[in-house]
Amino acid sequence: MKSTGDPAPKLRLLRAAAALLAESDGAPVSTRQITEAAKVTAPTLYHHFGDKEGLFDAVVAEGFAEYLDAERSIPASGQPIEDLRRHWDNHVQFGLDHPQLYLVMFGNIRPERRPSTVATAEAFLEEVLRRAAAASRLVVTPREAARSILAANIGVTLMLISDTAEKRSLELSVMTREAVLSAVATDSEADPVIDTEGTPAVVVAAIALNAALQSSHPDQLSGPELKLFLEWLHRISSRSAS
Template identity: 35%
Template sequence: MHARTTGDATPAPASEAAAGGRELIRRHVIEAAADLLAREGREAVTTRAVAAAAGVQPPAIYRHFADMDGLLEAVAEHGYATFLAAKQVDAHPDDPVEDLRAGWDLAVEFGLANPALYALMYGEPKRGTTSAAFRAGMEILVGRIRRLAAGGWLRVDEKLAAALIHATARGAVLTWLSLPDDQRDPALLTTLRESMIAAVTNEKPAVQDAGPAGAARALRAALPEQTTLSSGEQHLLGEWLDRLAADG
């Protein structure tokens, strides 16, 4: 058998071909486990069932994953990557609050459409925090929050906002999935979403002109009413804010 060749007819190194084959098998195993999870639930994801679905011998699984928990972690990572691919990012939304609603709805819809996978991804407090795809998804959320803050819409600290948004979406899905079918009222999801919106955003933007200059003018106007800073600190901050406002 001849070695696989590249486009310039140079034989690919044997180690490269072997690594590609291992990665292909690993991906097949993860996809087989994810499919079993979706169709039959977590209890169906056994070594024997996954091996049969992936077309490999059971010992082959343990050449790629330390144990079944390692395979489930990989399936969860596959889920985060799938969810990330479904996200649409608008760097300049016309309405950043509606953009937040849409992002929250997308997260909830993904969970309702993939209940077993979502439960695996988010059912344990620490799962996913080291996942590259999870972190990339959180960066998208951070971007949404930052646009809210820049436009004067944000009511709370950015970190608290991220925690509230993420917690309400996760809680909404897991609560919904825990309910009997006849008790699943869509009003639960709408109410949770709007409660999150009310907690995180202002009804009207505190800054009329988006950007540093508008924010500086808004803060400059409120500065005389605050008592946290000393007179010297207040004077210095006032100078900085005046310079930022003048640049706009």
């Protein structure tokens, strides 16, 4: 416990490992690369982390803390389903932001050395769903719902990561998200209470379009697209805050 004396080596190892992992495009990262980048010799690594996997576990733990922070920064908005959407999107976004880290966290599924991250993410999601179960109506137990959502969420994220950047489209994510969510919870009961008083032009136009769409479905949008479009339209129309 020296207050002054820890400029780095353990921390340098962590940083170096994280950086090399992020850069290396899926290629394995060797301990020698790491120790060299951290300007440290091999035993230092094993003294502090015991193992190569121990080091990577620490890296993952850091990334996972960031992930959970982002998750926790999504507050309960009063609309649980909407919260679930944001959590889903946050999950996907994290995967696309840190693909290599994500693959270590969620892609490397070995029964023996099970990363606790999956279980933790599952538990966290379950918690969100428990709130959803209280507020809105949940069709299954939070546990089952969490597993289903997380499985689909991971599957989608892995597929998006494996796509090249230009081919990548979030439509896959949005579509699958809506599919799973709508099956797990009753989407929304509340029809919009519309007061056209001091509402912005955007809201008015959105409501008008929504009304027009009731009588005529455009064929430019596919079913799920239309469904989602209508929902977004609904979201814009029912702006309650501020």
